[in-house]
Amino acid sequence: GNLAAGRPVTETSHADVYGAANTVDGNAGTYWESANNAFPQSLTVDLGATYPVSRVVLKLPPSSAWQARTQTLSVLGSTDGSTWTTVKASAGYTFDPATGNTATITFPSAGRRHLRLTFTGNTGWPAGQLGEFEVYAT
Template sequence: MQAFLGSGQTSSPTPTPTPTTTPGCNPGTGNVAQGKSATASGSTQTYGAGNAVDGDANSYWESANNAFPQWAQVDLGCAVSLGKVTLKLPPASAWNTRTQTLAVSGSTDGSSFGTLAGPAGYTFDPATGNTVTINLPANSTRYLRITVTGNTAWPAGQLSELQAFAS
């Protein structure tokens, strides 16, 4: 947009705001992590990282036992400005209440990660759906990583759903 300054003069155009997503990237609405490529620092048995983004709260990722810290990561396909993540464990009553100590980090290149939410204890309680939501600062993120450093009910990191929502 230009402003008229009088005597036929106009100001320089106002710069266009920088987009918060990668050009050509359409993350859509809802959970932008579902069905995307997931990896982890380790897993046990058949509990691979892909279970955390498959849309099924009854399947889950579980890290190697007694090997903290452990992480699960999803490649969103392009940089997205995230507003929150929702983490879930299976809703079954067989899962006791537990607190997992975890941090959320993000990266645009998959190698240099910055902190989106520092380490804290988050309680997963079957009485409230075994769900935790963490609000994030708007930050351009392609690779979203959850790092688990403790679990009060099991000696491993566990996530049945890693959901990410654009801001």
């Protein structure tokens, strides 16, 4: 299952009521939004133990009120929360409400306790946005 569900999550910033906890609450309709015009921004989840993770699934609210957008982000991993390695280099991921507003990122399986998403761009809004941050083991 989703190893990030209900786990502690931290952020570099958030706008209004759109805090990081919304990304691990199991509801893609609630979301995190970073401060506007302030890239880069990050979300970090602590899985509570080390797991052989190999995939993250990122979701935005599925509502048709959201236009398609591409968010540029990288995935970093850590076993101790202080030393980070790049799990997946920065790339653009398309979120399209017509196809569920979901992006899946796969990478080589390795033991990680912490995963961090670092957002550096968004074609739909000048902030990082995420409805659900799901993490899966191999």
